């Protein structure tokens with residue numbers, strides 16, 4: 001936690017949990033998809049489901065899917081913008097088992113037909129926790145600079161990636177690996193103390209069996 | 219020296235022993251923590267301050283209305299009275315209260331604001347600081363530095379209690395904002411670090427037990443007017459502390475009491491809109507009006 005978690009974020013109102021946090025969940029999903037969004041299906045749970053209209057949570061999360069930041073006034077008109085860009089948006093409400101009261105499940109389909117589903121919770125003050133990606137349990141907040149590498153679970157990849165992190169002179173403060181099954185899809189989340197060089201991200205992206213690499217700093 | 223933000227006492231001791239203001243040691247330490255320069259950290263804060271200023275201006279628009287229809291236009295009304303010299307409690311207080319309304323109304327209308335510490339309580343700190351900046355023509359630098367003191371107090375409260383209405387009730391949001399504003403004001407007006415701590419304690423004592431009961435679950439009623447109360451409370455607490463009046467209960471104990479009170483508080487009074495003002499006949503009627511019969515009440 002630092003001073004800007006307390007005096008901050010700069011955001012579009014009215015609620016840090018119901019707008020800023022929602023926008024961050026949407027943006028994270030769009031970044032993880034890593035391709036232009038054609039279709040967005042949003043499921044709101046708990047307080048999100050009950051009050052999303054009055055809070056503009058729908059506008060915020062769609063704004064995020066358009067890669068707008070929580071402080072971007074474009075959030076106010078995000079639903080219209082999505083329509084103009086030909087993105088079809090569906091908003092549903094329902095119950096997600098054992099989920100935090102402010103949870104959204106965002107399923108995105110790219111223009112190429114690839115999909116990703118991201119479940120995130122808005123845990124207060126605009127901070128979020130991503131709990132699931134494609135039904136796989138994960139945990140990251142984006143508070144620190146976070147490198148997310150989606151790859152196939154095969155030997156040597158972790159060493160390869162962390163080597164490049166060392167080249168970037170970044171200190172790792174948290175490392176996590178989640179995988180669906182042996183040799184299946186795996187997600188590495190590496191949180192770092194300082195910023196990370198974008199060119200190294202591109203290098204990681206070229207490692208064989210790496211599907212998608214994103215650098216997240218919310 | 220490494221600050222842990224586990225207590226207000228720690229901040230007071232660190233500042234006193236190095237003969238500095240709390241804001242100075244916090245800025246130094248944050249720059250170190252973020253592995254960047256003091257100038258960068260300062261200018262990020264300056265940027266937030268400018269957003270605050272803009273939100274005060276934008277929120278004064280008399281035509282503002284939130285999408286629920288519950289709020290908008292109150293700040294402009296009060297400002298008019300203040301400008302015409304028709305308010306009763308002086309220019310500074312009237313101005314400060316109207317600014318608190320302006321920022322929070324703008325927030326309700328999906329305007330750009332700075333959460334401080336939350337969006338629901340975003341009006342207290344800007345209104346406290348910008349109203350005194352205008353009234354006394356203070357150096358802007360002092361005001362921006364004071365935001366580091368406010369944040370440090372906020373960090374301690376976040377660590378030892380909570381700054382979320384859903385966890386601690388409104389004492390955690392408007393109460394914390396008020397304590398942070400009081401601390402900032404006390405430093406601006408030359409108070410010692412101990413006085414900063416006392417003003418924080420006094421402000422929090424005054425909001426102890428305040429519940430979070432937003433009508434229809436929206437950050438409008440009672441939030442907007444509570445921000446106006448929050449700035450008046452910050453003035454009171456800082457005025458007392460700067461006159462050398464101490465808090466009988468030290469700040470850290472007040473914060474722990476606030477945590478305990480928050481834990482004891484029924485969940486009906488913590489942002490669920492099941493109790494307090496949200497559950498009044500009028501509160502329920504407004505909810506129905508905004509969301510229809512079933513969507514928000516289930």
Ligand code: SF4
Nearest residue numbers: 338383388391430441
């Ligand atoms: S009543 Fe609840 S939502 Fe409103 S400002 Fe207070 S804590 Fe925030």
